[in-house]
Amino acid sequence: MAGITSADVARESGVSRTTVSYVLTGRDGVNISAETRRRVRETAIRLGYAPSAAARALRTGRSDLVLCLLPDWPVGPVIETLLDELADGLSGRGLSVLVHHGRGSRPLTDLWRAVTPRAVIGFAPFAEDDLLAMRQAGIQVLGTLGEEHQPQPDLPSRSQLEIGALQVRRLAERQGARIGYAWPPDPRLEVFARDRLLGVQRACSELGLPDPHVLPVALDVPAAVTAVRAWREQGVTAVAAYNDDVALAVLAGLRAEGLDCPGDCAVVGVDDVPAARLAAPPLTTVSQSIEVQARYLAALVLADLDGSEEKPGHPGHGLHLVERESA
Incomplete structure (x- = not known):
């Protein structure tokens, strides 16, 4: 039934509209019997009435x-x-x-x-x-x-800087590591990518490693192959990717070139998305513990x-x- 109002519920229940409002909004401290509360709720359900969120906002502000x-x-x-x-x-x-x-x-x-x-x-x-x-x-x-x-x-975000540093510290365990950075294809992500790359650059400097070789990596195999070939020419043996999506593209590029991961090139992503566990090989990544933040x-x-x-x-x-x- 369309157009049901609290007045309809009140009339069917034999109570006032104020009583209907008190019952259906769960207001405490009001002397209303359990039987009346039950009757009002059952009537509201039978008539298909739901309190208006807009009306409640007007009443309460x-x-x-x-x-x-x-x-x-x-x-x-x-x-x-x-x-x-x-x-x-x-x-x-x-x-x-x-x-x-x-x-x-x-x-x-x-x-x-x-x-x-x-x-x-x-x-x-x-x-x-x-x-x-x-x-x-x-x-x-x-x-x-x-x-x-x-x-x-x-100012750069401390958490984004630390993400880049965590990636480098893991990749730097590789003897003679030469690090590449896989930049994301979506320009809307630049604010995060910039800070993560800065974290990678700072960590490389602190560890005495050369500056990372930065390349954009679109989320398709041909683009990833192009990046992998360029990195190989530069002697890159480890890649810090903007996130797991980009890292998965890098893994696909390595496979297409017949290269071994981590033997020929190690890869670290960010975010620990479900697909990271299913990658070939399974992807090392930086988790941001999003559930804790929420x-x-x-x-x-x-x-x-x-x-x-x-x-x-x-x-x-x-x-x-x-x-x-x-x-």
């Missing part, structure tokens, strides 16, 4: 949404895992995650005013005027590290909603090397 703002990034296994874990962590409190991809020129103000979220989680720095407006509206604002915004976004973000949101003065401590970046046969 807040919705049950946590708004996640993603820049124009490609969404792969890492982001999917983070969002899935975050949604799981918040669902127990009746909160839902709404994801907005930052494509186009729509002002952020239009978005958060339309949905009136409980909290906003930004995966990139907020503009100062947006941050101020959301805080004045009573919205909890978080960055991906828990801080309200990153005040110096042009649980931390969920804990921050819930601590604020509870009015807790003691916030959960940051768990660290959780980076660690997953050793397999490719390195």
Whole structure:
């Protein structure tokens, strides 16, 4: 039945609309008998009525949404895992995650005013005027590290630098290692690739290794073969790849050239995607422990909603090397 309202539920149940609202929103501290609560819920189910999220937001000034703002990034296994874990962590409190991809020129103000979220989680720095407006509206604002915004976004990310360093430290165990860096094909990933490459370069310098030989590697065999041949000409014996997808392309290029991994060339990826375990050979990679980061973000949101003065401590970046046969 279409157009069912709380008035219909109230009339069928023989109670007031206020009572219906109290029962269906789970409000505590109201003296309503168990029988009345049961009758209202059963009537709502029979009529197919669900409370309007928009109406609830108007009454309370807040919705049950946590708004996640993603820049124009490609969404792969890492982001999917983070969002899935975050949604799981918040669902127990009746909160839902709404994801907005930052494509186009729509002002952020239009978005958060339309949905009136409980909290906003930004995966990139907020503009100062947006941050101020959301805080004045009573919205909890978080960055991906828990801080309200990153005040110096042009500085390299410590976690991304460490990813590159972990790759090099593993590859440098190879006698006389000459390292190549496999750059990703998607220009939207440049902000991460730049910092990871800087970590690789710094680690090479610290270990007395030559600068890495950087080549773009598209996700197809011919492009990977071209890169592998160029690296062979430069004497490269170990490749740090931007992520596991790029590393898998490098492995395909090595196989197509009849080269052995890790015998002729070792390879280390990033992210520990499921396919990394199934690669030939299984791929050594750097895990970012995304599940831990997602649980931390969920804990921050819930601590604020509870009015807790003691916030959960940051768990660290959780980076660690997953050793397999490719390195």
